Amino acid sequence: MLALRVFRIQKDSYRLGACRIGVLGIPPIGGMPSQRTLRGGEERERVDYLNQAAQLFNNKLADDLSSLENKVPNSRLVYVDMYNLPLDVINNPQKYGFKVAENRCCGTGKIEVAELCTSVCSDDSDYVFLG
Numbered sequence: 001m002l003a004l005r006v007f008r009i010q011k012d013s014y015r016l017g018a019c020r021i022g023v024l025g026i027p028p029i030g031g032m033p034s035q036r037t038l039r040g041g042e043e044r045e046r047v048d049y050l051n052q053a054a055q056l057f058n059n060k061l062a063d064d065l066s067s068l069e070n071k072v073p074n075s076r077l078v079y080v081d082m083y084n085l086p087l088d089v090i091n092n093p094q095k096y097g098f099k100v101a102e103n104r105c106c107g108t109g110k111i112e113v114a115e116l117c118t119s120v121c122s123d124d125s126d127y128v129f130l131g
Contacts, residue, residue, distance in 0.1 A: 021075070028051045030046050093128050
């Protein structure tokens, strides 16, 4: 089913002139501050089942894309991994020059984004996730 949808998108995009199409995978949503707040319990732990669901989807998407590789002539579908690098940044923020990955640089660390942000941290370069 997923392969059929991707194939239709590829054919429609090709008709519009797109020859190279990048398809993004899902990031590790279980490590995002909002999901840690909503589903991570008192300790705001990573939500592993959300990350597992993202991995399952990404694996299926990558497999389906490779099976469609030569279906449309002069066209190329590329899977773009949006899972592993963000996961590494979340798990090892110091490796990338950050100090905080479990909270946003916004207010209390709860769900506060954009207009809902009550205060901003003193040094946003310390945070993986901004407001």
